Amino acid sequence: MWTELGATISSLAVAFFMLDKYSHCLPYILRGYLARIFRKLVNFVNPYVEITFLEYTGERLKRSDAFLAIQNYLSTSSTQNARKLMADVANDSQSVVLSMREHEEVTDVFNGVNVWWASGKILPQSTTISFSHITEEKRYYKLTFDKHYREIITKSYLQHVLKKGKEIAVKNRQRMLYTNNPSKDWHGWMPTKWGSLVFEHPSTFDTLAIKTQKKDEIKKDLIKFSKGKDYYAKIGKAWKRGYLLHGPPGTGKSSMIAAMANLLDYDVYDIELTTVKDNSELRKLLIETKGKSIIVIEDIDCSLDLTGQRKKRKEKDDDEADKEKDPISKLKKEAEEERESGSKVTLSGLLNVIDGIWSACGGERIIIFTTNYVDKLDPALIRRGRMDKHIEMSYCCFEAFKVLAKNYLDIESHELFGKIEEVFAGTKMSPADVADILMPKSEEQDGETCLKNLIADLEAGKKSEEAALLETKDGVVTEG
Ligand SMILES: Nc1ncnc2c1ncn2[C@@H]1O[C@H](COP(=O)(O)OP(=O)(O)OP(=O)(O)O)[C@@H](O)[C@H]1O
Numbered sequence: 001m002w003t004e005l006g007a008t009i010s011s012l013a014v015a016f017f018m019l020d021k022y023s024h025c026l027p028y029i030l031r032g033y034l035a036r037i038f039r040k041l042v043n044f045v046n047p048y049v050e051i052t053f054l055e056y057t058g059e060r061l062k063r064s065d066a067f068l069a070i071q072n073y074l075s076t077s078s079t080q081n082a083r084k085l086m087a088d089v090a091n092d093s094q095s096v097v098l099s100m101r102e103h104e105e106v107t108d109v110f111n112g113v114n115v116w117w118a119s120g121k122i123l124p125q126s127t128t129i130s131f132s133h134i135t136e137e138k139r140y141y142k143l144t145f146d147k148h149y150r151e152i153i154t155k156s157y158l159q160h161v162l163k164k165g166k167e168i169a170v171k172n173r174q175r176m177l178y179t180n181n182p183s184k185d186w187h188g189w190m191p192t193k194w195g196s197l198v199f200e201h202p203s204t205f206d207t208l209a210i211k212t213q214k215k216d217e218i219k220k221d222l223i224k225f226s227k228g229k230d231y232y233a234k235i236g237k238a239w240k241r242g243y244l245l246h247g248p249p250g251t252g253k254s255s256m257i258a259a260m261a262n263l264l265d266y267d268v269y270d271i272e273l274t275t276v277k278d279n280s281e282l283r284k285l286l287i288e289t290k291g292k293s294i295i296v297i298e299d300i301d302c303s304l305d306l307t308g309q310r311k312k313r314k315e316k317d318d319d320e321a322d323k324e325k326d327p328i329s330k331l332k333k334e335a336e337e338e339r340e341s342g343s344k345v346t347l348s349g350l351l352n353v354i355d356g357i358w359s360a361c362g363g364e365r366i367i368i369f370t371t372n373y374v375d376k377l378d379p380a381l382i383r384r385g386r387m388d389k390h391i392e393m394s395y396c397c398f399e400a401f402k403v404l405a406k407n408y409l410d411i412e413s414h415e416l417f418g419k420i421e422e423v424f425a426g427t428k429m430s431p432a433d434v435a436d437i438l439m440p441k442s443e444e445q446d447g448e449t450c451l452k453n454l455i456a457d458l459e460a461g462k463k464s465e466e467a468a469l470l471e472t473k474d475g476v477v478t479e480g
C-alpha cells in the first residue's frame with residue numbers, strides 16, 4: 001500500500017514542480033485555480049496524517065518517554081500482527097517481552113478507526129566514528145491515520161497509547177538497586193554515575209521481626225504516601241517522605257529498607273557518601289534518580305563530618321597518638337587521611353541538595369538515613385520536614401522472636417515459649433543474633449535444640465549484664 005502511495009505522490013510532486021516552474025507563463029487567476037486543484041488532488045490521493053516519534057529528543061538527547069511508552073504499547077498489539085519481532089526478558093527472566101523489529105508495520109483499531117504504526121531507524125549520515133551509541137542510529141515509530149480522525153487520534157488515541165504503555169512498563173519493570181560509581185569512572189555525559197543490579201532482596205514486612213503494631217503503622221504510612229499524589233499536589237508540597245532509621249547494629253535497619261522497597265515496588269538508590277567528591281557531584285547523582293524510588297544513605301553519622309565535634313575529637317585523639325608514633329606510621333596515617341578527605345560533601349551541602357532536589361524532580365521519592373547513633377546527628381539533618389518519621393529499631397523482644405521462630409524454624413507455638421518470654425524481659429539481644437541462634441547449624445539440630453540454645457544464650461547474656469551493672473554501681477559508690 002505504501003509503495004503505491006509513494007509512487008502516486010512522486011508523480012504529483014513532479015506535476016507540482018512543472019506547474020511551479022512554468023507558472024509564470026500562465027495568467028494569475030489560472031495559476032491560483034490550478035494550485036487549489038492540485039492541493040485537493042493531493043488530499044484526495046493522500047488523505048493520511050503521519051506523526052513521527054523519535055527515540056531521542058531534545059538537546060541533551062534524552063530518551064523520549066513517549067517512544068518508550070509506544071514501544072511497550074506495541075509490544076502487546078504488535079505480537080498479534082507483526083511478523084518480525086524482537087525478544088527481551090523481564091521480571092527476573094520470568095517473562096519474555098516482544099517488540100516490533102525495525103521496518104515492520106502493524107495495524108491498530110481504536111473506537112472503530114484504523115491506524116498504522118511503522119517502526120524504522122535513520123542511519124547515521126556521516127562515516128565518522130562515534131563514541132556514543134545514541135548518535136549512531138535514530139530509531140522512530142511512525143503513526144499514520146486518516147486525516148478525518150485527526151481529533152480523536154491526536155487526543156484520545158495517543159493518550160490511550162501512552163497510558164497503556166506506561167502500565168505495561170510498570171508490569172514488566174524489574175526493580176533495580178543502584179549504587180553510585182566513583183566520579184573518576186564517569187565518562188562525559190554517558191550514564192555511568194550509577195551502577196545497577198536487579199534488586200532481589202527477600203526481606204518483606206512479613207519476615208521483619210518487629211512489633212506488629214509498629215509494623216502496621218509503618219506499612220500504613222508508606223501506603224498512604226505512595227497513594228498521596230493528589231494530596232501532596234493539593235497542599236503544595238513535593239511528593240517526598242524522609243525516614244530516619246536508628247538503632248543498634250543488627251536490629252534490621254537495612255532489612256527494613258528492603259521490605260519497604262518490596263512493599264511499594266520501588267527502586268533503591270544506595271548512596272555511598274564517602275565516594276562522592278563534593279556537593280555538586282551529590283546533586284548530579286540525586287538529579288539522576290527516577291521517581292518511585294528510595295534513596296538510601298546508610299550510617300549517615302560515619303559518612304560525613306556532621307557535627308564538627310567528631311572531627312575535633314578525632315584531631316585531639318590523633319594529636320596525642322602522634323606524639324608516640326614512629327615516622328612510618330605517621331606517613332601511613334597521612335596517606336589514609338588524604339584518602340578519607342576525598343569526600344568534601346558537607347552537612348549544609350547535603351541539606352541544600354536534599355531540600356532542592358525535591359523541587360527539581362517529579363515523581364515520588366523516599367529518602368532514608370540510617371544510623372546506629374541518633375544522638376550524634378545534627379538536629380538540622382533530622383528535623384521534622386526533612387526526616388518526617390523517625391523509626392527506632394530496637395533489640396529483639398518476645399513478639400519479634402515469634403516472627404523469627406516462624407521464619408527460621410517453622411514453629412508458631414512451643415512449650416518453651418513461656419520460658420523464652422520470661423528470659424527475654426530486660427535482655428539486649430539483636431534480632432540478627434537471635435536469628436543466628438535459631439538457624440539450625442546441622443542436620444541433627446532440630447527446632448527445640450535451637451530454642452534451648454536461645455534460652456541458654458539469653459540467660460548467659462542476662463547474667464553478664466547484671467554483673468556489669470553491679471560493677472558500675474560499685475564503682476559509683478566507691479568513687480562517691
Ligand atoms: N528486625 C529483624 N527482622 C528480621 N531479621 C532481622 C532483623 N534484624 C536483623 N535481622 C537479620 O539480621 C541480619 C542483619 O540485619 P540488618 O543488616 O538489617 O541490620 P542493620 O540494623 O542494618 O545492621 P547495621 O547497623 O550493622 O547495618 C539480616 O540479614 C536479617 O537476617
Ligand SMILES: [Mg+2]
Pocket residue numbers: 253254255298
Ligand atoms: Mg545495615
